[in-house]
Amino acid sequence: MTTLSPTRSLPSPAEVALARESSRALSACLHTRAETRQLEIFDDQGAAHPVRVPVSALRLLVDALTEIGEGNAVSIIPIHAELTTQDAADVLNVSRPFLVRLLERGEMPFHKIGTHRRVRYVDVIAYKERIDMERNKVLDALAEQAQELKMGYE
Numbered sequence: 425m426t427t428l429s430p431t432r433s434l435p436s437p438a439e440v441a442l443a444r445e446s447s448r449a450l451s452a453c454l455h456t457r458a459e460t461r462q463l464e465i466f467d468d469q470g471a472a473h474p475v476r477v478p479v480s481a482l483r484l485l486v487d488a489l490t491e492i493g494e495g496n497a498v499s500i501i502p503i504h505a506e507l508t509t510q511d512a513a514d515v516l517n518v519s520r521p522f523l524v525r526l527l528e529r530g531e532m533p534f535h536k537i538g539t540h541r542r543v544r545y546v547d548v549i550a551y552k553e554r555i556d557m558e559r560n561k562v563l564d565a566l567a568e569q570a571q572e573l574k575m576g577y578e
Contacts, residue, residue, distance in 0.1 A: 447493050454486060459478060462474055462477075509524055526551075
């Protein structure tokens, strides 16, 4: 899987309901010390096909189903993926020009393929985590200041 083509459509109400039900059922399979689990998948004719699945992949499936069950669209991106500037901007929920300015200021590493910038997914996530930590520190400081000033936040 070398390309990124995220699903942008939201799940239908029927998909949301089915994902909730499936997530709950598969969650029961996660309570194991085994590294794999065997599942059966039934084809259109009702024939069972046993499938051995790593528990780590099953956890990922349960996480995806949980998100879909909450009405969210889900994309799976390999950790080593290289994103276009638009894809990286979408992950951060910012505009592409804003992301390009971040890249040019050196806030996130990137490389060029011809004239096109590419950003590693892992670097986008590291930037997001760093910014989120900084935001939380500022929010904590503001909350502390509001308490010191007795602004009604007890």
